[in-house]
Structure formats: C-alpha cells, structure tokens
Amino acid sequence: MIAATFQLDYASASGVAHSAGFCLDVDLRLPEKGVTALFGHSGSGKTTLLRCVAGLNRAPKGRLSVASEVWQDEARGIFLPTHKRPLGLVFQEASLFPHLSVRKNLEYGMKRSGNKAGEGFDASIDLLGIRPLLERAPEGLSGGERQRVAVARALLTRPRLLLMDEPLAALDLKRKQEILPYLEKLREELDIPMLYVSHAPDEVARLADHLVLLENGQVVASGPLMATLARADLPPAFAEDAGVVLEATVAAHESDGLTRLEFPGGQLYVSCRDKPLGSRLRCRIHTSDVSLALAAHGDSSILNTLPATVQTIVATDTPGHVLAQLALSDGTLLLARITERSRAALGITPGLAVIAQVKSVALFA
Numbered sequence: 084m085i086a087a088t089f090q091l092d093y094a095s096a097s098g099v100a101h102s103a104g105f106c107l108d109v110d111l112r113l114p115e116k117g118v119t120a121l122f123g124h125s126g127s128g129k130t131t132l133l134r135c136v137a138g139l140n141r142a143p144k145g146r147l148s149v150a151s152e153v154w155q156d157e158a159r160g161i162f163l164p165t166h167k168r169p170l171g172l173v174f175q176e177a178s179l180f181p182h183l184s185v186r187k188n189l190e191y192g193m194k195r196s197g198n199k200a201g202e203g204f205d206a207s208i209d210l211l212g213i214r215p216l217l218e219r220a221p222e223g224l225s226g227g228e229r230q231r232v233a234v235a236r237a238l239l240t241r242p243r244l245l246l247m248d249e250p251l252a253a254l255d256l257k258r259k260q261e262i263l264p265y266l267e268k269l270r271e272e273l274d275i276p277m278l279y280v281s282h283a284p285d286e287v288a289r290l291a292d293h294l295v296l297l298e299n300g301q302v303v304a305s306g307p308l309m310a311t312l313a314r315a316d317l318p319p320a321f322a323e324d325a326g327v328v329l330e331a332t333v334a335a336h337e338s339d340g341l342t343r344l345e346f347p348g349g350q351l352y353v354s355c356r357d358k359p360l361g362s363r364l365r366c367r368i369h370t371s372d373v374s375l376a377l378a379a380h381g382d383s384s385i386l387n388t389l390p391a392t393v394q395t396i397v398a399t400d401t402p403g404h405v406l407a408q409l410a411l412s413d414g415t416l417l418l419a420r421i422t423e424r425s426r427a428a429l430g431i432t433p434g435l436a437v438i439a440q441v442k443s444v445a446l447f448a
Contacts, residue, residue, distance in 0.1 A: 084112055084113070084114070084115055084148075084150070085111075085112070085113040085114070085115060085119075085147075085148070085149050085150075085244070085276060086111070086112050086113075086146070086147070086148045087109065087110075087111045087113070087132075087135070087136060087146070087147045088109070088110045088111075088144075088145065088146045088147075089107055089108075089109050089132065089135045089142040089144070089145045089146075089147075090106070090107065090108050090142055090143065090144035090145065091106065091107040091108075091131065091135060091140060091142040091143065091144075091145070092105075092106050092143075105126070105128070105299070105300055106300050107128045107131050107132060107135070107142070107300040108300055108301055109128070109132060109297075109300075109301065109302050110302070111295065111302060111305060113276070113278075113293060113295075113305075114276065114292070114293055115149075115150060115276050116274065116275075116276055116292075117270060117276065117277070117292030117293060118269075118270050118276075118277045118279050118290050118291050118292050118293070119276065119277065119278050119279065119291065119292070119293040119294070119295060120279045120280075120281060120286075120287040120290065120291035120293070120294050120295065120308070121133065121278060121279065121280045121281070121295050121297060122281060122282065122284075122287050122291075122294060122295065122296055122297070123282065123296060123297035123298055123320075124282060124298075124320060125282065126299075127297040127298050127299065127300070128297045128299070128300040128301075129280045129281075129282070129297055130248055130249075130280055131300070132297065133246055133248050133278060133280050135147070136170075136244070136246060136278060137165055137168065137170060137172060137246055138154070138155070138162070138163060138164055138165040138168050139165055141155075141162060142155075142157070143157065144157060145157050146158070149243060149244055150243070154168055168244075169240075169241070169242055169243040169244070170240075170242045170243065170244040170245065170246055171236075171237030171238060171240050171242035171244075171245045171246065172237060172246050172248075173230070173233050173234050173237050173245070173246070173247045173248070173250050174233075174248050174249075174250070175248060175249050175250065175252045175253045176253060177221070177226075177229035177230050177232060177233035178233070179221040179229060179232060179233065179236075180221070181220070181221050181222060183220075183221075184217065184218055184219065184220060185213065185216045185217050185218070185219055185220075185221070185224075185232050186217040186218060188221070188232060188236060189204070189207075189208070189217075189232070189235060189236050189239055192236040192237075192239055192240060193239045193240070195240075196239070196240035196241065198239055198240065198241055201239075202239075202241060203238065203239060203241065204239060207235045207238045207239055208235055210235075210238075210265070210268055210269065210272060211231040211232070211234055211235045211238075211265050212231065212265060213228070213231050213232055213235055216228060216232065225258060225261070226253060226254045226255075226258045227254055227258035227259070227261040227262040230250055230251070230254070230262055231262060231265055233250075234247075234250070234265070234266075234269070238273075242275060243275055244275060244276055244277075244278070245269075245273070245275055245276070245277040245278070246277075246278050247277060247278070247279045247280065248280045249280050249281055249282070250262075250266075250279075251263075251281075251283070251286060252281075252283075259286075263286070263289060263290070266290055267289070267290065270290060270292070279291065284324040284326070284367075285367065285445065285447075287308075288308075288312075288326075288328045288365065288367040288445075288447065289365060289447040291308045292307070292308055293305075293306070293307060293308060294306065294307070294308045294311045294312065296311070296317065296321060298318055298320050298321075303317065303318050303321075304317060308328060309327065309328050309329070309330075310416075312325070312326065312327050312328055313327045313408070313416035313417070313418060314408075315394070315395050315396075315397050315406055315407075315408035315418065316397065319399065319400035322399050322400055322401070322406070325369070325370045325406070325418055325420070326367055326368055326369035326370055326372075326418065327367070327368050327416060327417055327418055328365055328366065328367050328368075329346050329348075329365070329366045329367075329368065329415065330346065330363060330364070330365055330366075331344035331345060331346040331351060331363070331364050331365075331366055332344065332345050332346070332361060332362070332363055332364075333356065333358045333359065333360055333361060333362045333363075333364065334350065334360065335360070336355060336360075337352075340354070340355050341353065341354065341355060341386075342354070342355050342356045342358075344364065344366065346366075346415070347413040347415060348389065348411030348412060348413045348414075348415035349389045349390075349411060349412070351366065351387050351441065351444055352386045352387055353366075353444050353446060356446065364446055364447065365446070365447040366444050366445065366446055366447070367444075367445040367446075367447070368417065368441055368443075368444055368445070369443070369445070370406060370418045370419060370420035371420050372441060372442045372443040372444075373409075373417055373418065373419035373420070373439055373440065373441055373442070374419065374421065374439075374440045374442065375407065375409075375419055375421060375425070375429065375431060375437045375438065375439060375440070376388075376429075376437065376438040376440055377429055377437060377438070378438060379438050383440070385440045385441070385442055387440065387441035387442075387444070388438050388439070388440050388441070389411055389417070389438070389439045389441065390411070390412065390436065390437075390438060390439075391409035391410060391411050391417060391436075391437055391438070391439045392409065392410050392434065392435070392436055392437070393407055393408070393409055393431055393432065393433050393434060393435045393437060394407075394408040394409060394410050394416070394433060395407075395408045395433055396408075396426065396431065396432070396433065399420065403422055403423050403424065404420060404421065404422055404423065405420075405421060405422075405423055405426055406418060406419070406420055407419045407420075407421060407426070407431065409437065409439055411439075417439055417441075419439060
C-alpha cells in the first residue's frame with residue numbers, strides 16, 4: 084500500500100503555479116501494483132501531489148509511506164530527499180543530454196542511481212522498443228522516441244515507484260498513439276506501482292487501474308477505475324468528461340465488417356478490429372453516446388442495445404439535462420446524459436426497466 088497524507092499551502096509550493104488561496108489537502112491509500120491516475124483540470128493539484136510524493140515539495144503537514152517504508156513523517160522529523168527515494172521520474176519533456184547517445188544517456192542514469200552493473204538494461208530497452216535507437220543522438224529522435232528513452236532511463240534506476248507527470252502532454256496525436264502501447268506494456272509487465280498525472284480522459288481510460296479525482300487541491304473520489312467512473316455523484320467539474328470503461332472480449336468477426344465484443348453485461352458491435360478472437364479490449368462509452376428507450380425497436384439504426392434498470396438520476400450543471408445511472412443484468416454500470424424533457428416524457432425514474440442504446444464506443448487496444 085502507498086499511504087499519503089499531505090497538507091500544503093500555495094505559498095510553500097515553490098515552482099508550482101496556482102491561483103492565490105490554493106491548498107493541497109489529501110489523504111490517500113493507493114494500491115502497490117498497477118497504474119494510479121491522478122486526474123483533474125489545470126490547477127487541481129495533480130502535479131503538486133506528485134511533487135510531494137517525489138520529495139520535490141515538502142509538505143509542512145505530511146506523511147508518506149510506500150509499503151512498510153516511511154519516506155516522510157513530519158511529526159517524527161523524517162524526510163527523505165528525492166535522491167534517496169527509490170523512485171523513477173518522467174516529466175513532460177524527456178530532458179536527455181543532447182551531447183550523449185541514447186545508450187550513454189541510459190548509462191548515466193544507471194551510474195547516478197548506483198546501478199553500475201546495468202541490472203535490467205536489456206529488459207528495459209526491449210520493453211520500450213528502443214534497442215534500434217541506442218547509438219542515435221537525442222536530436223534525431225521523435226518526441227515519442229525521446230519519451231520512451233526517458234521511461235527506460237527511469238526504470239534503470241530500479242525504482243520501487245514510477246512517477247509520470249503528463250508524459251504525453253507535449254506530443255501530437257500521432258506520437259501519443261505511438262507511445263501508448265508501450266505504456267500499456269509497462270502496466271501489464273511491471274510489478275512496481277505507477278502514479279500517472281493526466282488531464283486527458285482517454286489516456287486515463289486506457290492506462291489506469293485506479294483513479295484519483297482532484298479538484299481545488301482535494302480528493303473528490305478515489306477507487307478502482309471502472310467503479311469510480313461509473314459514479315453518478317461526481318462534482319460538476321467532471322461532468323463533461325463523464326463516461327464508463329468496460330473490458331470486453333473479441334467474440335466474432337462478422338461478414339459485414341463488424342466485430343462483436345462480449346462482456347458480462349451483454350455484447351457490443353464495433354467496426355472491424357484486427358484482433359484475434361479472445362483478445363481483451365478496453366471500451367469507453369461517453370454519457371452523451373447513450374440514449375434511453377422504454378422498449379427495443381427493430382427499426383432503429385443503433386445496433387448496440389442493452390436492457391438495463393435505472394439506478395439513480397441526478398441533475399447536471401447544464402440546464403435542462405440530467406445524468407442517469409443504469410445497471411445491466413450483471414450489475415455493470417452505464418451513465419446516460421439525457422434532457423429533463425425526455426426524462427419527464429418517458430417517465431424515467433429509479434427502478435424503471437429501460438433499453439440503453441449505445442451510439443458510439445471508443446476502443447483502446
């Protein structure tokens with residue numbers, strides 16, 4: 084378990100820009116495996132929290148333990164500086180030494196951390212796919228390649244915790260798509276926990292196992308990704324990004340160019356995916372892509388229809404709209420954003436059986 088409690092006033096958060104009056108006040112218990120995403124809008128405290136974990140900011144009222152090791156406990160006068168914390172750091176910019184080759188950059192990182200034997204060198208460069216880049220200079224690399232080298236350098240410090248502060252923010256869409264599969268491999272193959280700062284919902288949906296939502300320096304939700312995203316009681320600041328994540332299996336490739344996905348709550352048809360049968364995929368369904376009907380209709384162009392029961396209905400910050408939380412037959416939760424007029428016309432209330440019509444599915448593979 085990673086246990087973190089920090090209270091930090093804006094004035095003491097040197098190097099981090101926030102509006103006057105900002106205060107970080109968090110108390111978290113995070114898993115020791117997988118990716119924990121710190122998500123929130125600009126100024127919510129994501130990077131400040133990460134810097135506290137890294138020891139770059141010292142919270143006057145702070146405590147941090149990773150597994151059984153205490154890295155900070157102000158009440159007991161304990162504070163490990165950053166260079167004594169067994170962690171790896173990856174920022175928006177790769178910050179490679181321009182006069183050194185990729186190999187020399189990696190070797191420099193290893194020596195600084197005491198990894199003189201090069202433990203994990205081959206495994207790290209193969210995991211990130213950078214073996215062909217070893218003799219090249221950083222200036223000849225794409226943004227995505229530089230970030231992959233930066234991640235490999237962080238891994239070669241043999242960290243017990245890997246911290247990533249918006250590592251894709253400086254990349255264009257093509258370079259993001261280039262590096263995301265490698266980050267997924269990290270999640271699947273590494274035993275160490277990762278804290279991943281992002282304000283991009285699709286990145287979080289694709290990579291995270293655990294989700295922490297931050298607003299104005301405070302934690303508004305923390306829990307497993309899928310359960311947290313399916314909550315209907317999140318603050319209005321997250322309404323525009325609301326949507327659930329499902330894990331599905333490729334069940335069939337249909338003759339008319341569609342792929343059928345199955346998950347415990349039903350099935351979904353999507354454009355053909357070049358994936359073997361049995362492959363696992365993550366799907367994201369945005370609230371605006373779910374409409375409701377009282378009965379199934381054979382004359383609709385929407386192929387994805389799922390029987391569901393309305394769990395709760397809450398108001399949104401958009402006038403005339405509400406958010407409905409739905410439960411499928413197996414308990415899987417969906418969210419639908421509909422107008423208040425439609426809710427009233429259809430008589431949609433908690434406990435009502437409805438048909439959830441899914442207009443679009445975003446796939447991550």
